[in-house]
Amino acid sequence: ADGEAITAEMVPELANQSFPLCMRNMQDTLKGSKHLKHEGRQQYSLFLKGIGLSVEEAIAFWRKSFSSITDDKFNKEYRYNIRHNYGLEGSRKNYTPKSCTAIITGPMPGPGQAHGCPFRHHSEQALTSLLHSTLGGTLANSDLKEILAATKSGHYHVACTRVFELQHAKLPGGASVPKGEGLGGGDSVDHPNRYFDASRKVIRE
Ligand code: SF4
Structure with a gap:
């Protein structure tokens, strides 16, 4: 979305560096179980489209990730849906990545x-x-408490923004994370793709 050419092979590394928790969780699950159920595929596939994965790279990414099924099954059951998300099948609608509000108020994961x-x-x-695996040593106990408290009171965007700050604090450009800049919605995260774009900006600085 911001000029960087994204390939299927880059996704795991980008997930480590720049994905918000919701999308890291999806990448971890995909890696672990070599599958994602329908709702997850929709949420993740549109996010990946939003970061700039072309339809060809998206097909390569999902084919590689679903490594325990045959080409035949993949082509029959999944290829159409990926192309559909890119507006290349069916109603040819241009689907956009989901915002935090859409994700938070959407169907509960079973x-x-x-x-x-x-x-x-x-x-x-x-x-x-998930916080420990994302932030490792940069997560102090006091940070963890703060994030859990914000989460408990329903301030998910505040918690997510705090994770963003911690995730980037050690980078040269992250000493002062550009508050409000690129993250949207004033000072806090309101869209997973804005989280990603803001992260790439910090990393390139
Ligand atoms: Fe993802 Fe938004 Fe939740 Fe952050 S607040 S984890 S970007 S849905």
Whole structure:
């Protein structure tokens, strides 16, 4: 979306560097189970389209990720949907990536599903472990408490913005994360793709 040419192979590394928790969770699940259920595929595929993955790269990405199924099954069951998300099949609608509000108020993830917003939909325990794997050593106990408190009072965007700040604090351009700049909605995260764009901006500085 911002000029960087994104290929299928770059996605795991970009997920580590620049994806918000909701999309990292999806990438982790995809890596672990070599599959994502329908809602998750929709949420993740439109996000990836938003970061600049072309339809060819998207097909390559999903084909590689669903490594335990045959080409035949992949082509029959998944290729159409990916192309559909790019407006190349069916009603040819140009689908846009979901905003935080759409994700937070959307369908609750059931067992085995990875879509949604971890701040809204994860248990405290699952959220804590996702925070640890995302932030590693940069997550102090006081930060964790602050993030969990914001989450408990329903201020998911505040919690997500705090994660953004911590994730980028150690980068040269991240000493003062551009508050309000690129993140949208004033000072806080309101769209996973804005999170990504703001992150790339900090990383390039
Ligand atoms: Fe994703 Fe938005 Fe939730 Fe952050 S607040 S994890 S960007 S849905």
